[in-house]
Amino acid sequence: MAQKIRTILRLQIEAGKATPAPPVGPALGAQGLNIMGFVKEYNARTADKVGQIIPVDITVFEDNSFTFETKSPPVSFLIRQVLGVEKGASTPRTETVGTLDPNQVRSIAETKMDDLNAVDIDAAMRIVEGTARSMGVEIGS
Amino acid sequence: MNWVEFSIEVDRESAEAVTEIFHRFGWGGVAIEEVDVGGYGNDPEINHENPVIVKVYVPEDENIMDKREHITQSISYLSMIRPLSNLVEKTVPQEDWEQSWKKQFNVHQPGAQTVIVPSWQDYHPTESEIVIKLDPGMAFGTGLHPTTQLCIRELEKWVKPNMYLLDIGTGSGILAILSAKLGAHKIVALDTDPIAVERALENSSMNSVEDVIEIAEGTLPLANQDFLGIDRERWASGTFDIVVANILAHVIAELAPAIMTALKPNGVAICSGIITDGFSHALTALTEHGATLVDATSQGDWRALIVTKDS
Numbered sequence: 001m002a003q004k005i006r007t008i009l010r011l012q013i014e015a016g017k018a019t020p021a022p023p024v025g026p027a028l029g030a031q032g033l034n035i036m037g038f039v040k041e042y043n044a045r046t047a048d049k050v051g052q053i054i055p056v057d058i059t060v061f062e063d064n065s066f067t068f069e070t071k072s073p074p075v076s077f078l079i080r081q082v083l084g085v086e087k088g089a090s091t092p093r094t095e096t097v098g099t100l101d102p103n104q105v106r107s108i109a110e111t112k113m114d115d116l117n118a119v120d121i122d123a124a125m126r127i128v129e130g131t132a133r134s135m136g137v138e139i140g141s
Numbered sequence: 142m143n144w145v146e147f148s149i150e151v152d153r154e155s156a157e158a159v160t161e162i163f164h165r166f167g168w169g170g171v172a173i174e175e176v177d178v179g180g181y182g183n184d185p186e187i188n189h190e191n192p193v194i195v196k197v198y199v200p201e202d203e204n205i206m207d208k209r210e211h212i213t214q215s216i217s218y219l220s221m222i223r224p225l226s227n228l229v230e231k232t233v234p235q236e237d238w239e240q241s242w243k244k245q246f247n248v249h250q251p252g253a254q255t256v257i258v259p260s261w262q263d264y265h266p267t268e269s270e271i272v273i274k275l276d277p278g279m280a281f282g283t284g285l286h287p288t289t290q291l292c293i294r295e296l297e298k299w300v301k302p303n304m305y306l307l308d309i310g311t312g313s314g315i316l317a318i319l320s321a322k323l324g325a326h327k328i329v330a331l332d333t334d335p336i337a338v339e340r341a342l343e344n345s346s347m348n349s350v351e352d353v354i355e356i357a358e359g360t361l362p363l364a365n366q367d368f369l370g371i372d373r374e375r376w377a378s379g380t381f382d383i384v385v386a387n388i389l390a391h392v393i394a395e396l397a398p399a400i401m402t403a404l405k406p407n408g409v410a411i412c413s414g415i416i417t418d419g420f421s422h423a424l425t426a427l428t429e430h431g432a433t434l435v436d437a438t439s440q441g442d443w444r445a446l447i448v449t450k451d452s
Contacts, residue, residue, distance in 0.1 A: 013170035022198030025238025032245030063286035076161035134158035
């Protein structure tokens with residue numbers, strides 16, 4: 001079928017637990033998409049990953065049909081995993097929860113390279129560094 | 142209970158960081174909207190210079206003041222590292238999202254006889270109307286798009302009882318279902334997307350035409366199984382009275398030899414999904430393989446080609 005793309009929605013939601021409540025309902029509803037069709041399919045496809053945030057890219061076509069693809073967990077999840085911390089700092093400017101060295105930054109950037117839509121690895125590393133700082137994670141030299 | 146939506150337009154390098162903040166204080170997850178996307182199928186065209194809009198929702202309850210402060214403060218901290226645009230806040234009334242999206246998809250009549258009816262609506266057709274029950278979902282072909290509408294109108298004109306029909310890129314199965322309801326004897330419906338195949342099977346069953354349509358994953362020149370009781374080496378060769386292909390101009394051009402081979406002499410191919418500037422490319426490919434142009438129709442920027450196979 002001639003699937004002309006109208007837009008792309010990206011959601012970061014918990015695997016296996018999508019519901020029509022926000023952010024799914026307002027985001028898909030604004031596009032006139034079949035919300036329960038998405039919820040059932042997403043939950044079925046991510047049932048084995050409950051407890052993780054599994055991002056999903058929803059490609060919306062001009063006739064209100066859509067398709068979606070699940071992605072690897074977000075950068076913040078990978079940073080917390082590497083550092084072994086449960087959450088970021090509540091006041092990131094004054095509180096530090098850990099330090100990432102450049103190799104760890106590069107490794108996370110390489111893992112997420114495709115999902116981040118970054119133009120090159122340097123741009124992907126800047127995204128990882130920016131996310132880290134916003135969580136109260138320092139970047140070592 | 143209402144919701145407060147916080148949104149911010151950011152460049153791609155800041156999006157992950159903002160998302161992380163929103164996850165910490167928001168409810169249920171985060172939504173990121175692309176701005177100005179183009180392209181087709183699995184091949185989106187995204188301008189990486191364009192910003193994205195990141196959104197999060199917070200229930201408007203007794204904790205809203207705290208949450209608002211945390212979000213505002215964290216965004217303010219982040220803006221010291223990277224320049225950010227203003228955080229925008231708006232109230233979103235609670236609604237029954239499970240049902241409310243359905244308001245955007247109603248009974249519609251894309252052809253002279255064909256009426257598309259969502260499964261949740263009752264409809265009493267006139268004698269001349271053909272009803273297709275269909276819900277929009279994860280397969281193209283809801284009847285709302287010009288390319289599908291062009292095909293519907295041509296099928297209404299060309300399909301006669303006892304014909305054999307091939308639907309390439311069936312999507313939701315809408316064109317195969319219509320052909321069955323117009324009296325086609327047997328229909329083969331193919332799609333390369335396994336999800337589309339699942340939906341087409343469900344939709345043909347919902348419309349009680351599953352006995353007439355064989356649906357499978359694949360494309361021309363040879364799919365991976367036998368159809369209509371014919372050996373797969375032979376089924377694609379001169380079997381069909383009508384081939385309908387609602388795909389894209391360059392795919393039609395690639396498949397032109399196989400489409401023309403699949404048609405019986407004097408058979409008709411309805412090729413849609415053609416943006417105006419791909420018209421001559423598709424037509425040239427078809428005529429090089431024994432097609433004669435019978436008609437060309439258009440709706441908006443989209444065109445359909447109707448050709449016959451020279452006898």
